[in-house]
Amino acid sequence: MTGSTDVHQSLAEVLDELRTLDDPKIRAVNERHGDDHGVNLTKLRALAKRLRIQPDLSAALWVTEDTAARLLALLICRPKSFDAAALDTMVREADRPKVHDWFVNHVVKKNAHAEELRTAWMGDPDPGVAAAGWALTSDRVAKRPGDLDLAVLLDVIESEMTQAPPRLQWAMNTCLATIGIENPEFRTRAIDIGERLKVLEDYPTSPGCTSPYAPVWIAEMVRRREV
Known part of the structure; x- marks a missing residue:
């Protein structure tokens, strides 16, 4: 897929792509640190760059509770759009170390609250x-x-x-x-x-x-x- 179709992939298509990126060796290393995903973060960032900012897709990825999906969600969200209540809810849901770290650094630090x-x-x-x-x-x-x-x-x-x-x-x-x-x-x-x-x-x-x-x-x- 190229051009604008990349930007408008469905949730199902993005989740399928994340599954294809999952590497058992990376997953094994991450699991030792409490993270249950096997996606190379450079490839994850490349996917986010291709998708660009998509708040609706970001929200849909977040509610899957899948760690790789949530990491991607944090890269394609609009940090300044969240109110304090939404951020408070999300921090309580960010139960994996990498998700917690990215949530604070990529979202909360850029938010007025x-x-x-x-x-x-x-x-x-x-x-x-x-x-x-x-x-x-x-x-x-x-x-x-x-x-x-x-x-x-x-x-x-x-x-x-x-x-x-x-x-x-x-x-x-x-x-x-x-x-x-x-x-x-x-x-x-x-x-x-x-x-x-x-x-x-x-x-x-x-x-x-x-x-x-x-x-x-x-x-x-x-x-x-x-x-």
Whole structure:
């Protein structure tokens, strides 16, 4: 199919194409990280580029609850069109790590309700929702710290991170590292918290990649900036 017919594929046709892209080897790797799809993400992005922005198709893909379909849905939606209630519903449905990550980064961060939801989500009892709030907070620390009270954020991380469920713990650790990287005045404290809590200290890291262990992560990023 070429030309405009590509843009107007039906839901059934798109789902069929996703099935043909599913690679058992990729699926096996993803399943070790909690993601139940086997589609190469470069090929998924190419499909999204071909389909372009299609809010109706995006909505239809999302309700299938299929992980690859939801990832595609996030790439062809119109992020600014969602109201706060719709985003709140979606974050509670984003139960796979990659879907959760893409939802926050490709949709919520581009939406006018991002700050409102960031503050609401951080204290939510659902750890996946709270993780989204912390991910948005890390983005604010890096780009628009403004009126954020970084000392209070470090207090919360220090008291709650070790007991947090994995996804929320990861998001809080990212915020800890981001505070240390971006703010020299809080760097010593951030490193100290990381060293005492030892969260992700033993996380397996591939050669050439930076460890998510906050003291190592902070030191490496600061070193790169000083080169």
